[in-house]
Amino acid sequence: MTNEQWGYWRLKLEPVIMSKREEWQHLGHPNVTDQTVWSLFTERVDRKKDKPDTLHLHWLVQELMAMSINDYMTHLTIGALKGPDLFESGEALDLRSDREKSDQSPD
Numbered sequence: 001m002t003n004e005q006w007g008y009w010r011l012k013l014e015p016v017i018m019s020k021r022e023e024w025q026h027l028g029h030p031n032v033t034d035q036t037v038w039s040l041f042t043e044r045v046d047r048k049k050d051k052p053d054t055l056h057l058h059w060l061v062q063e064l065m066a067m068s069i070n071d072y073m074t075h076l077t078i079g080a081l082k083g084p085d086l087f088e089s090g091e092a093l094d095l096r097s098d099r100e101k102s103d104q105s106p107d
Contacts, residue, residue, distance in 0.1 A: 010038060012057060016064045017041075027069050040075050041067065 010017070017037050024032040041064055045051060052059060087093075094101070 006042060009055070009060060013060060013064060016061050020064060020067060024069055024072055029069070029072065032072065036072075037064075037067075040072060043075075044071070 014034075017034050020037045021032050021034050024037070044067065045060075045063060048063075096104075
């Protein structure tokens, strides 16, 4: 699906996206944004094997409403695991906080 088509569906689905964001925020995830919900939704639809040839509003709404907080948490976990390689440089990592570093600095 093209970006233009996704843009059309995003406008149509905006109230449902806002509802899902508010649901997840009420469940204790205040950092969820409409963009987060939308990107998770589009990834989910793109991966779906039994997607209909022609997308209809009712099918998209059902898919959006079927997303759970577990889908969001899985998305966050996978994102964290795919994060930057901290050992890439081969240098030792300094995991001390800024406060610990300043307490041990030479005078």
